[in-house]
Amino acid sequence: MLKLIVYYLPMPFVVYLLYLLSGSCLAGGLFFLGSFPFLIRMTEIKSENLRKKLKIFVSNYLFLYKTLCFMTLSAIGLGILGWGTIIKTPAFIWLSLVFYILSMWRGYQNYIQIKIKEYTVEISDYDTELNLVFLSDIHLSELRSINYVKEIVEKVNGLSADCILVGGDTIESHMEYLEDKGFDQTLKKMRSEYGVYGVLGNHEYTGDLNKNMEYLDRCGIKILRDESIIIKKLEFIFRDDKTNDSRKKLKDIYKSVYPKIVVDHRPKFEEALSEGAVLQISGHTHGGQFFPVNLGYMLKYKVIYGYKKIKNTAVIVSSGAGTGFFTYRTWSKSEIVRITIRGKAHE
Ligand SMILES: [Fe+2]
Numbered sequence: 001m002l003k004l005i006v007y008y009l010p011m012p013f014v015v016y017l018l019y020l021l022s023g024s025c026l027a028g029g030l031f032f033l034g035s036f037p038f039l040i041r042m043t044e045i046k047s048e049n050l051r052k053k054l055k056i057f058v059s060n061y062l063f064l065y066k067t068l069c070f071m072t073l074s075a076i077g078l079g080i081l082g083w084g085t086i087i088k089t090p091a092f093i094w095l096s097l098v099f100y101i102l103s104m105w106r107g108y109q110n111y112i113q114i115k116i117k118e119y120t121v122e123i124s125d126y127d128t129e130l131n132l133v134f135l136s137d138i139h140l141s142e143l144r145s146i147n148y149v150k151e152i153v154e155k156v157n158g159l160s161a162d163c164i165l166v167g168g169d170t171i172e173s174h175m176e177y178l179e180d181k182g183f184d185q186t187l188k189k190m191r192s193e194y195g196v197y198g199v200l201g202n203h204e205y206t207g208d209l210n211k212n213m214e215y216l217d218r219c220g221i222k223i224l225r226d227e228s229i230i231i232k233k234l235e236f237i238f239r240d241d242k243t244n245d246s247r248k249k250l251k252d253i254y255k256s257v258y259p260k261i262v263v264d265h266r267p268k269f270e271e272a273l274s275e276g277a278v279l280q281i282s283g284h285t286h287g288g289q290f291f292p293v294n295l296g297y298m299l300k301y302k303v304i305y306g307y308k309k310i311k312n313t314a315v316i317v318s319s320g321a322g323t324g325f326f327t328y329r330t331w332s333k334s335e336i337v338r339i340t341i342r343g344k345a346h347e
Pocket residue numbers: 137139169201203284285286320324
């Protein structure tokens with residue numbers, strides 16, 4: 001009996017842990033070993049038939065790869081623990097399968113169920129209120145479905161925003177492969193009193209920038225590059241992505257005395273802090289998306305997700321409404337951000 005408890009009770013946890021390690025390392029390995037650029041380039045293939053076949057392969061690629069790795073590493077792990085014989089038992093096989101499917105299901109749910117994340121930012125001496133919606137990292141590609149985009153638009157319009165801000169990486173890479181998808185006609189239905197304004201992300205630069213900008217225009221998103229606009233006594237600064245080496249400095253874009261809100265794709269805040277912006281809103285990190293990709297972002301950025309107040313500057317980083325390539329998240333959830341800007345209550 002004791003043997004049964006000692007050996008079998010922790011097994012589900014061990015299996016789950018091994019799954020997380022092996023599966024996620026594998027996804028990371030896939031990314032880092034260079035398969036990722038290869039898979040992205042598949043979308044450039046001209047033959048419609050071949051592209052369709054590859055798309056199905058790609059959609060299943062992560063699943064197949066993770067399954068193989070999970071089984072191998074679980075077996076090695078249990079072998080090291082001296083539980084080698086357990087691997088051959090039906091209980092192990094069934095439990096492994098259940099945990100594996102549950103994790104894949106959860107990862108997919110984290111992607112497909114788009115949450116609304118709300119923040120309130122209070123600004124001194126601001127006597128009115130403004131409701132913003134921030135939408136980032138949709139990553140429109142052949143793998144994104146029209147229903148997913150429709151849901152984004154429905155949710156955004158349901159928030160009755162005064163202004164919609166788009167944080168970049170709206171297009172995965174090439175607009176040419178989005179032509180027959182109807183994404184542009186759907187996104188064009190986003191409504192707000194002051195309009196839909198956006199910045200470019202690093203991904204828009206990976207395709208033909210002019211064509212991608214033209215497509216974003218068709219989506220009803222007015223892309224601003226190192227420009228600012230004033231809405232309700234607030235100055236919004238839309239910075240070009242860092243990919244553009246000659247993007248302007250923040251202070252060279254400022255044009256008013258109003259409080260400054262910076263929209264910049266990547267969550268680097270130093271300049272916003274030194275130039276006295278009240279808020280910077282960014283995306284890019286996907287909230288980490290999955291292990292170990294999240295570790296890379298954690299090393300590079302001080303904030304990869306959520307809200308943080310640094311001195312007098314508030315920073316908000318969104319996990320984004322879509323995902324980079326894989327429709328799978330174990331470290332974050334898809335989201336649309338709503339930000340209420342209002343005056344600071346007097347104490
Ligand atoms: Fe992105």
